[in-house]
Amino acid sequence: MATMLAPETGFSYRTSPTAYLAFEEWLRANPDRRPVHTHPWDVSRSDIYVNDTWGPIFAQMRAQAPVNKVVGTPYGDYWNVTTHKSVLHVESLPELFSSSWKYGGITIGDPPATISPEELAERQLPMFIAMDRPEHTGQRRTVAPAFTPAEMVRMEAEIRMRTRQVLDAVPRGERFDWVDKVSIELTTGMLAILFGFPWQDRRLLTFWSDWAGDVELILADELAEQRFVILQEMAHYFSRLWMERMGAEPSPDLISMMIHSPAMNHMSPQEFMGNLILLIVGGNDTTRNTMSGIVHALDRFPDQRTILENDPSFIPNAVQECIRFVTPLSHMRRTATADTELFGQDIRAGDKVIMWYLSANRDETVFDNPDKLIVTRENARRHLSFGHGIHRCVGARLAELQLRVLLEEMHERRMRVRVDGTVERVRANFVHGFRRLDVVVDRF
Numbered sequence: 001m002a003t004m005l006a007p008e009t010g011f012s013y014r015t016s017p018t019a020y021l022a023f024e025e026w027l028r029a030n031p032d033r034r035p036v037h038t039h040p041w042d043v044s045r046s047d048i049y050v051n052d053t054w055g056p057i058f059a060q061m062r063a064q065a066p067v068n069k070v071v072g073t074p075y076g077d078y079w080n081v082t083t084h085k086s087v088l089h090v091e092s093l094p095e096l097f098s099s100s101w102k103y104g105g106i107t108i109g110d111p112p113a114t115i116s117p118e119e120l121a122e123r124q125l126p127m128f129i130a131m132d133r134p135e136h137t138g139q140r141r142t143v144a145p146a147f148t149p150a151e152m153v154r155m156e157a158e159i160r161m162r163t164r165q166v167l168d169a170v171p172r173g174e175r176f177d178w179v180d181k182v183s184i185e186l187t188t189g190m191l192a193i194l195f196g197f198p199w200q201d202r203r204l205l206t207f208w209s210d211w212a213g214d215v216e217l218i219l220a221d222e223l224a225e226q227r228f229v230i231l232q233e234m235a236h237y238f239s240r241l242w243m244e245r246m247g248a249e250p251s252p253d254l255i256s257m258m259i260h261s262p263a264m265n266h267m268s269p270q271e272f273m274g275n276l277i278l279l280i281v282g283g284n285d286t287t288r289n290t291m292s293g294i295v296h297a298l299d300r301f302p303d304q305r306t307i308l309e310n311d312p313s314f315i316p317n318a319v320q321e322c323i324r325f326v327t328p329l330s331h332m333r334r335t336a337t338a339d340t341e342l343f344g345q346d347i348r349a350g351d352k353v354i355m356w357y358l359s360a361n362r363d364e365t366v367f368d369n370p371d372k373l374i375v376t377r378e379n380a381r382r383h384l385s386f387g388h389g390i391h392r393c394v395g396a397r398l399a400e401l402q403l404r405v406l407l408e409e410m411h412e413r414r415m416r417v418r419v420d421g422t423v424e425r426v427r428a429n430f431v432h433g434f435r436r437l438d439v440v441v442d443r444f
Contacts (some may be wrong), residue, residue, distance in 0.1 A: 035074035035388075037215075061359070088384070090342070177436050178437045182406075242255060248270055314376060315404060320400075
């Protein structure tokens with residue numbers, strides 16, 4: 001359960017501006033410093049995601065050059081890996097295609113060129129998803145017990161109770177923002193439970209998640225500095241939780257698991273902060289955006305909504321199909337550790353290789369009619385939204401459980417959610433989803 005933390009005198013945690021508003025303000029104030037994307041296949045540009053125009057670009061790449069290199073982008077040169085088969089191949093060779101923060105980590109961005117080696121050493125944030133074996137193995141093994149099938153059975157009753165409370169509180173017949181009232185509320189509550197985080201401060205988790213997961217911020221030196229300060233505040237808050245629990249008996253929350261783990265209880269401050277970011281972004285942005293994406297997709301494909309309304313036994317499969325269709329993280333990065341050949345292309349050691357899950361999940365050779373949501377799709381589970389291999393999402397079962405319970409409880413209330421008003425997508429090339437989704441809830 002979430003906890004209460006005694007207030008600390010003389011220290012306050014900022015809650016504004018949001019990462020989105022800070023970046024939008026920076027773009028307005030610095031029109032001459034806006035990132036310039038000239039290559040037609042430079043899919044690092046965030047406008048194609050906020051405008052939802054990315055589909056045809058990736059389809060063209062899959063058809064003409066499934067693995068291709070773009071040069072001179074605001075994120076440097078990188079390789080696009082766009083098909084289901086090629087993404088699986090890269091994921092299956094973790095020694096050749098490294099996730100390690102030492103080579104650049106898991107996102108397309110690199111540290112600002114102007115940063116000094118001393119600052120870089122202070123600000124590098126190692127996390128187990130951005131580590132290679134054997135370090136990755138020990139740290140992942142520490143948190144994995146929080147996501148076992150037995151834990152999912154234990155947690156389902158509480159997830160269901162909270163989902164019911166949230167759904168019963170939303171208005172009927174009136175417009176409201178589904179992202180704020182449902183998606184954020186459910187995911188931040190779940191994170192608070194996982195961390196044993198003080199309930200009254202749970203929205204801080206959303207604030208930190210957005211600042212941590214917004215890759216675009218590195219394009220603005222001023223915002224990179226602000227981001228670092230905000231993440232230090234996050235680390236300060238969690239350090240208080242750590243100190244509070246050091247002398248306590250082991251408990252199922254993630255902080256306690258880290259404290260009692262030989263692989264994680266001697267982490268550096270940077271490593272502690274990095275793993276917090278991983279668990280917060282992994283547990284917040286991804287599920288939050290899928291919860292919003294489900295509502296948007298079912299409204300866009302009312303025939304599929306009707307199938308679920310008539311037969312809720314399709315809900316478990318619909319969860320997999322919605323995760324495929326939404327793909328809440330657009331990409332993951334790897335860095336080549338040696339010269340190699342990848343589907344006819346010569347990759348050099350040090351090259352940046354970007355696996356576009358968003359594209360792999362729309363691969364026509366794997367998924368028939370991939371741009372349509374099909375809740376009865378027989379191979380929906382072949383989606384790559386959770387990754388593959390040693391870095392497959394450790395919290396996948398929890399995400400699936402939250403989404404299944406949400407759809408089941410919506411069906412129990414005969415809720416039909418119609419998109420009605422503002423639809424605002426995230427302006428980002430990493431996190432893929434919705435900032436705002438105005439809806440009206442009716443009854444079917």
